[in-house]
Structure formats: C-alpha cells, structure tokens
Amino acid sequence: MRADFTEMEMMTIACARRIGNEDIVFCGTGLPLLGAMMAKKTHAPNCVIFFETGALDPALDEIPLTVGDSRVMHGASQNGSLLDAFFYMQNSRTGPNVLGILSGAQIDPYGNLNSTVIGDYDKPDARLPGSGGACDVASLVGRTRIFMKHEKRRFVEQLDYMTSPGWLRGIGSRSEVGLPRGGPELVITTLGVLDFDESTRRMRLSSHYSYAEPDGIQESTGFKLDTSHSKEEENPTLEELEALREVVDPLRLILK
Amino acid sequence: MRADFTEMEMMTIACARRIGNEDIVFCGTGLPLLGAMMAKKTHAPNCVIFFETGALDPALDEIPLTVGDSRVMHGASQNGSLLDAFFYMQNSRTGPNVLGILSGAQIDPYGNLNSTVIGDYDKPDARLPGSGGACDVASLVGRTRIFMKHEKRRFVEQLDYMTSPGWLRGIGSRSEVGLPRGGPELVITTLGVLDFDESTRRMRLSSHYSYAEPDGIQESTGFKLDTSHSKEEENPTLEELEALREVVDPLRLILK
Amino acid sequence: MVTAKLMTSSEAISKFVCASSSISLGGFTVNRNPMALVHEIIRQEIGNLHVMMHSGSQALDLLIGAGLVRFLEIAYGANGRFASTCIRFRKAVQDGSLQVEDYSNFQMSLRFLAGAMGVPYLPTYAGLGSDIISKWGFSKKQRSTVESLPNEKLIVTSNPFNSIPEQLVIVPAANPDVTLLHVQQASAEGLIRIEGLAFADIEQARAAEHVIVTCEELVPSDQLRKESWHNSLPHLLVDAVVHHPYGAHPTACFLYYDYDAAHLNDYRSLAEDDESFEAYLTRHITSLESFHDYVKLIGTKHLGSLLASKELGYARREH
C-alpha cells in the first residue's frame, strides 16, 4: 500500500486507461477484468468484453470469479461455447480486432509466458494450472497485454515452460512459426508499464508508477531492461479510485 | 398402372417392408420418404427419420416437399444445422447405424450414382441438380438403398459423372479410396429389387414384382444382370395400400 | 445505442455488395431465402457475382436468371417438388453463360465452417472416390486470376496420426465477401435469432467479411439479451439489419408463414421461357421501387393464406 491507493489499484487503473471505446476485450477474471469493467463503466461504454467460455458482452452486474461463473452469462449478446469464442479469435475477420489480456507465473524478455510448471515438465517442482485459453489468445488475437506481479523470480531470462507465445525469440519469429498475427504490446505490472522495442520485440520500461523508480524496477527484473525512456505514470485520480472502489468492486471481492 | 396398384405404390411398399423398428433412416423427400413414413406409421413405429438439413425425428404430420420444408422441423428431437446431420453420419459411433436412401438419374453396375450432368461435365447436354447431400450419405453411412425408375437409359455401364460413390469398381474399392464404411445394399426400382453379389459387389436381381418378368427387367437394364436367383415380390396387401393411400399420402401429393 | 446498422435493403446492398463480389445466400430450398435482398441486387443490377452455396433455389435462380452470376460454387440447384433442377440455373449452365463447380452439401458446409473457424481447410471422408474430387469447374489458371476462388478444388491427403495409410479429402475454406440472411427476429444492435433449422446460416455468416440480415420482426435488443443462449449470432458479426416482413416470400419462414406453392409452381413455368421470365422479373422486381411494393403486389389476402400455425410452424394443408 502506497499513499492512498494500493499497487493492485494502480495497475488496474493503468489497464483501464488503455482500453478504448472500440476495443473488443478478451478477459480472464481477477484484476484484468476489473480494469476492463472499469473502462466500460467510465470512458469506454461501448467496449465489448468477452470470455473464452463463449459469453460475449454480458451485463456484468456483479463480478464473476471464474470465466465459468453464471455472472458472465446474464444479459450477454450471445452465450455460445468455448469453440465459438476461439473461432472468433482465430477468424481473420474478427481475431485481429481482439485485445487479449493475459497473465502468467513467469515472463521472459520477449513476453512469452509460463503458467504450466515450475521446474522440469516431467517432474515439476510446482504444478500450475496450465494454459486454459491463454496459449490460444496469445496465438490468435490482434494484440495482447499482460498483467504481472513485478518480481525478479517472475521476470526471468528463460522460462521453465512456454505456455503462451509472446514475441518468441524476437522480431519475425512469430510469423516464422506460423502464428497469423498478434503479439504482446504491453506488460502492466505492480511497478509500471512495459512495452516492446519495435525493432527487436524485447521488453523495455515504458512508464513507472509514482512510487517506483526505474532503477528499482530493473532490480525487480531478472533480465536487462532498457529503462531510459520511462516516464512517470500519473497517479490514480479521485474519480478513478471512486469508480474502481465504489462502482466496479464495491464488495472488495478482487481488490485485496 | 397395373392391376389395382401403381408402380410407384409397389416400389414404395417394397421400401417400407425393408425398414425395421431399430433403423435410423436418412431420407430425402418424394417416394423414399413415403416408404419410410409408411414403415414408421405401421410396423416400425420406433424407427427414426432424419434429414440432411439437421431435423431429426420430426412429427411429420404432413408430407414435406423438400428437406428444407418447415414440416421437417415441427415436433423433432432436434433442429440443428446441416453440419449436425453430416457429423452424425460421419461420426464412427453414429454413422454406421444410419440407413440412407438415395436416388439418381443414372446408376452403374456397382451402384454408383450420377445426379450432376448428362454428357460432358464442362459442356453438359443436361444439367441436373447436383449432389446435395447424396454424395455425403453415400460416402459416410453404414448402409444405403437406392430408388430408381427402371429404364435402360438410367441403368448404364458407365456413368457420365459419378456424384455418389457406391461400390466404385467392385469389392474392396471403397476401402481402397478411404471410404470408412457403407455401400449400397439394395436398389429398389419400378420393376423389382436388386442387391449386390457379396464377392464382387456387382448388381443382380433379387426380386421382381408380380407384373415384371426377370427377362423384361434385363431388357430395361443397360448392363448384364444375374437374374437367376430372383424371387417374386409379394403384391401389396390391402392393409399396405390403405396405409399408404389413406394415412401417409391422403392428399396425393407424391403418389398423384 | 448503436443503431447505425438499421437501414433499408437498398442502402445495405449498395453499401456492402458490388460488382464481382463473392456472396452466399442463407436458407435452404423453400425456407428463409433472402428474397428481399436478392430483389435489391437485381434492381441495382450488380453483376459478375461469385456465388457460394450449399443448396440454392429460388433466390439463386432469380440472380442467375437476371444474368448477374458469373461463377457458382454449389452442391445443389433444385427446389424439391417445385423444381427438380432450378430452371434458370439449368439453362445458364447448359448455354455456358454460368461457370459452375460442384461440391456436396457437407463439403460446402465444411468450407463455410473452415472460413468461420479461420483455418484454410478441413478434412472429411465425404466424396472420396467420386467425380466431385476429380472433376473441376475452374482451371488452375483461372483460379490464380479470380481471388475469391481457392487455389485447388479438393485435395486427397492422408492422416499423419495413423501409421496405417488412411485417406481423407480436405476442403478449402470459403470466405464470401457478403452473406445475406433472412431470419425471424433481429434487433437494431445486430442481434439475430433463427427459429427452427439454422441450415448453414451461422457458418455462412461467420465466414463472411460482411453480413446483411433481413428480419420478420425487429425487436428490442434487451429482449434478445434476456435468453441470449438462444441468439444465433452476436451483434458484432452483423453489419446491416433490415426490417422486411415476408422477406423470404415465396419461400417459407418457419413459424411465420409457409412457402407459396402456387407462386413457386407458376414460377417454374414462367422461368422455362426467356420472355415470360423477363416479364416475371419486371413485374415482381425491376418495375418496383422496393420489396415493400412486392409485398403489396402479392397482396395481404394471399399472404394471409400462407400464415403459419404458431404450433406447427407451417400452414396446415387443406384436406
């Protein structure tokens, strides 16, 4: 907790600020969904939120706790199936318009993600949930953004397992393996926002929150970051905090 | 018209007699459907009739005039899509149980059918409707039966175009090209019922109607038939004629 | 909210369909043909079309008869008891004015599914050994010049998961520029609901770059969002919504009205002769300003006789 807002609030608001009225947002649950819901309930009322379970543009009167929650079904434009959602992402007419928000236990300098195992795949030290739809979203949609707790053990040079393809080994390698489009554009963390150098697709610091210094962010990162162009991200405004706390998550189901 | 029943009635009844209570019958419209409906309304009440449009087991209170007729929708077990119907036929659990009834403009000695063109494909003398679902049914279901007007110009040594695969070039050739199962078991015509020699899969006469002689049937066939084992098919009974005329097609929509 | 999708059929057609467009028509034989939209294409004389269909009938036959179709990929050109082969389709193929390539209904539906899924092909066993695989309607050279045609027709391939050789045929994705549908209900937002059989409408719509929908009833989006699991397409996939009651006439719209058997039988005779066919087009389409005038021409009384029983979904035949 810093000043009068938490790290979780800051990163959620940083996410919300970057969602536009025309965006079609693929979401899991948790903080990324709060960010998308906040955008929809404030400056981007026409953005569409959808889930891999097949629910498109639901009312979201209450916060769903998994993407299978009945709260993703009520008031939707359509309730279909998993395949409906994934076909929508893979289809070359609709997929490019989707903005996917992902997460993971480990991330590497090219935005590849691990949510499967820590340690050896055959004899893991820790078993994680697995891809779910993350690998699919990372493979298929036009743009992705990634939510991460900014810790050295999570920002690693080499993933234990690559669940979700980011920029793979850098510029050009997505199309080399046959991925039709996409790639991560931002990583939104507890300390700042990172983007990817357009000529190399390697991660770099784009902005840092008021409570975090670029040098400290490098300290919390397990690989070398270019922090030279980082700007300070504006603190949450009172309106933003009020929207998040009172309108989006009044029961504090996700925020703490 | 012979005696007190027509050729069309005879062949429809010959078809109905050969449908059992456990059969799952794929049908187009016209005479084959009358045969299936007659079986269902008499000795095979549990047989299931379905259509390539995705309608499975409809009430069939009235005779549909195409497989897209709203009369195939009312009271069904399911109203799905074309793909639902074809997946059902291709699926190795369900497909083998389906009995498909087909038709065509030309048939060859191995039960292959043409419903696409007469003459050259690129410059046809006569353009016919094309496969519809016939090729699919002929490819995928466990057993097929074929309805034909018995005329020399229709029973030909060589098709102008093979729309729907029967036994192709004889025994073994369906599996050679990769077809998973199936093949025609009977051809029900205006003159008799033909089956296929088990060792060669070549058509032969199985039974002739009371008004047709095996020699005459050979005359009406454009290729050599083994007629030596043909037995006379029983004439329609009064009950059968009544069921067909009064219950199945009281408005004479098909029987005219 | 967003009501920019609500427009007239004239606006929708001129906005999304142009000469040389590839289009697909929803419905099946006598049901839910997008007649109002096809009338409008004929009125606007948009030609050189590439039509992709499974089973085409009345709507397709009018387009072909009006001389607007150049390329046709199709499985079936007939209308059950009303035309064992569609008349203008048959004539156009026979006189060489229409170039056609044949598929089966399953293959065409799979082609739309592949397009909807966003993959270049799908495998099936249907058609192995048949001339549908071996005989092409378009040459390799022609395929390389017409962008909307696949590079090959059908390719026989093997299953790499099986050590024992196993053959399949793969069908190329079909991605029409525009899919035209007529459905029971739609909202201004672009939600649609199909009742009864969906045929291949959903796959055809998802595979297309644009989707135009006419509907019997225009209903509030809130109403369709109540049981959203019964909606047929999400609003994002629909570009234009036009309210056209009787928009499928003379074909049926399940639960709303039956097909017009008399009209279809008349059409069959009229279509056999070039002059009487031209007269049919003039009287029913080109001399009229819109499909609303066509509905007036057919007449309330006659249309009333086609009204479907809400229980049966069709009009009970008189005994």
Added chain:
Amino acid sequence: MVTAKLMTSSEAISKFVCASSSISLGGFTVNRNPMALVHEIIRQEIGNLHVMMHSGSQALDLLIGAGLVRFLEIAYGANGRFASTCIRFRKAVQDGSLQVEDYSNFQMSLRFLAGAMGVPYLPTYAGLGSDIISKWGFSKKQRSTVESLPNEKLIVTSNPFNSIPEQLVIVPAANPDVTLLHVQQASAEGLIRIEGLAFADIEQARAAEHVIVTCEELVPSDQLRKESWHNSLPHLLVDAVVHHPYGAHPTACFLYYDYDAAHLNDYRSLAEDDESFEAYLTRHITSLESFHDYVKLIGTKHLGSLLASKELGYARREH
C-alpha cells in the same frame, strides 16, 4: 415410449464406466460439474481412469484426490478465485501419481470437435511456437500401449492449398468412452436442454461412445419437442438420464442455483491435507448411499441460500 434410459446414478455408472475407461466431464470450473456422477464413480471405486478435459475443477479434483485417475489430458486445472491450481491435481502431479499431458482449451475443444465430426484431426494456428507442442506428457511407447491415447500429441504441418509455405498444428481427435454431463432439463427419452453457456458439453457428448446425463428437472419429451431447436442433443446420443436436483453442487447450475462459495473455500483448505481430504470424501461421499443423501447433508436451508434469481441466473450477492 422408450424409458429404459431413466435410471439411478449408481446404475448408470456401473453400466457404462469401468476400470481404465476414458471419460470426459462436462461443465467449466464453477458451473455444471457432473458432481452426482463423479460421487458415484468414487463410491464404486472405479479406478485407473483416463480423463480428457478442457478446464477441470471440482469434479476432476475429487476424482484425482480419490486416487482414481491414472492419465489426464487437460488444458486447465484450476477454479478461478477458489483455487489458483486445483489442490489434489497439483499434489498428484507433483508426487508423480498422476501422469498429465497439457493442451490448451481451444485445442482440447477442437479434439472433442474432431471426435464429434468423425475425423481423426483438425487444424489450428493455436499453440504454434509454444512448449505445448514440443513437450509431451506421454512417450511414444506408452501411446502405443494405451489405446485411448493418440499416437502422437500434436503435429506441425503445412497448408497444401497455399503455394507460400504456411504452418498449422493439427490436433488429434478425442473420443472418450463416456461423457458425463449435468444439465438443466432432460426427458426420459434422452432429450436434453442446456441453458446459458454450453461450454464444450455438446462436442464432448458427441465425441463419446456413451453419454450419461443428470438433470435438475425431468420434463416430458413432448415439452422439449415443442421448441426442438433449443434442444442441445438429440435423444439418440444419450444413453442414461438421471434425475438429480442439485447434481452440480457445490458448482453452479445457471438459472437454478449459484456455486457454493463457502463450500468451495472450505474444500480448498481441507484438500491441502491428506487426512482432512480423506475425511471430506468419507463425510460427503463414501459414507453415503447416494447423492440424495449428500443433498440432505448439505441441507435444504443452505441450498436455499444458493437459489438463483430466475432473471439473473445466479444468486445476487449480499451487499
């Protein structure tokens, strides 16, 4: 008519599931898990199972915890806010008692679709470049001895329709011996109706050799045949129908009741410890005669607190 499909869950499980069966479970994380059927498998101690899933949670975790699962093909073993990784799943993988192979949700859904379609594989772009393709959970040798495992995991291939090289990955069909579903409504004849999201239930059912369904409401077939376009499966595909109100508890059944957050949170703690997990199994499953006793144990009053608003489909949270 045919009512031979109507039976108890005990009869259904002993008739269709046996040791070493391959099974798939319907639902998704906190919704429509086939709990009553999974309880019965645990009561009957049917082991050595091969489970194929997209996103497994509560039902799967119980089966794994009871030591009944030998092989698992899966995309996701978690339960949202109730378990960031399912507890018994995590433990079993870590201690090597469960062998797992990873796919993505799309890949698993496509595998069921391939099985439903009756083709050996389907293509996709999802997963290209990832370790999901390169890392296998089962060796080639093991695959040749376990019949329910595909010969290969995923194969990278190219698009033969395209002259420019284009890569895709093909996923092998999944055809479980039995699929277990919990749905809102079913009839004795085997008609079923799912409301809200269908998840991948339809594909999982169609891909299976047998389908067992539990339902909240047993309704007359005539009623379901009235709007048959809302039915989720035709009666021919369903082998057994069991009437089990609350059959998905502690997961939700949209429009009927919400998930039991307290129960799921308790479970997460109890599952962390082998002894308390065993006690959970004994108290809720193995010491009981049937799922009806479980419903009594949970209690009418508590279940009443989960009742869904018919308008929202879930139980409004208290502010």
